[in-house]
Amino acid sequence: MKKLIYSIIVFVVSIGLLVGGLELFSSYKPSISIHLDAPVQTKKSIVIHADQKKVWTILADVNHWAEWQSDIKNPELKGAFRPGHSFTWKSGGLNIRSDIQIATPLTKIGWCGPALGAFAVHIWTFTTLIDGSTRVDVEESMEGWLVSVLSHQFQTGLDTSLDKWLGALKATAEKQ
Template sequence: MQKNPKQLACVSLALGAVAAAVVIAEKTSVYPAAARPNPAAPAQTDQTIRISAPPEKVWQVLSRVNQWAAWQPDISRPHLNGPLQPGTSFDWKTSGLLIHSTLHTVEPNAALGWSGRAFGSFAVHNWTLTAQPDGSTAVRVKESMEGWLVSLLQPVFQKGLDSSIKRWLARLKQQAEQA
């Protein structure tokens, strides 16, 4: 079935309006730097795993940002742009998104946190390592995601965030326990 020129013009106009709205939403989005996940964000997760390794060993794996892709196949091209310290940025790709993040917390063997933005989204991500009496480590991850795209596709982002963090924790456990 052929579309007439008026239908094509209407479709083109509608697509142009959507594209303009996306560009405006992206250009006008402001995300304040934060060290704590936003409890009102549309997508959030809080997960914990027990790793049979001391915090020092877990930290050794987790804090080597440039090596994440070696043990976490969901991540590609991680690059820390300076020393591992608050204020240092890093770039990485996960789930098809190129992300620019900045470290806000670096406490060796205890905590690592960053915030970062990608197209239509902003996340605050915190890892906490807690030594256990048996020599293992409890690793807790809290993350919030917000932004115009996260709000628009909240169920998709929530499901993706939960499953992504679950995989990260499982792979961190595997890597730290074999190291």
């Protein structure tokens, strides 16, 4: 029995050291575009029947994300929404710290950041259509040791997540 307990402890410690080492030696570069060599990538679009300023402002108002996006918990941006600033949030049980890379008023938003075993780049583009509606294009890439191991699950999760983001953004902008 002692041998079994010892073996379990050694196994758990070994896994902890392996994960810690992978996290410690992982290096990701901030970017203003998605990483085209990442194992997980998604591009999605939606047309929102609201003006571009309203849609851009809703997404840039990080501190209020949880009010319209049910998967987001505790979003917090200290300071202005601009490149060089960071915000924290929780999604899918993960605590995330994102660094704003792009904040071009009314046209583009981009952020990137690490989470356990992953690094994501999110790029949002806003275009006014001839009828006054707004087309929102979102691209995201994910990479990292855990993403590489579980790429199918991450791809499925990312596709579902971005569909929810876009749907919630549309519903919020169109009801205001």
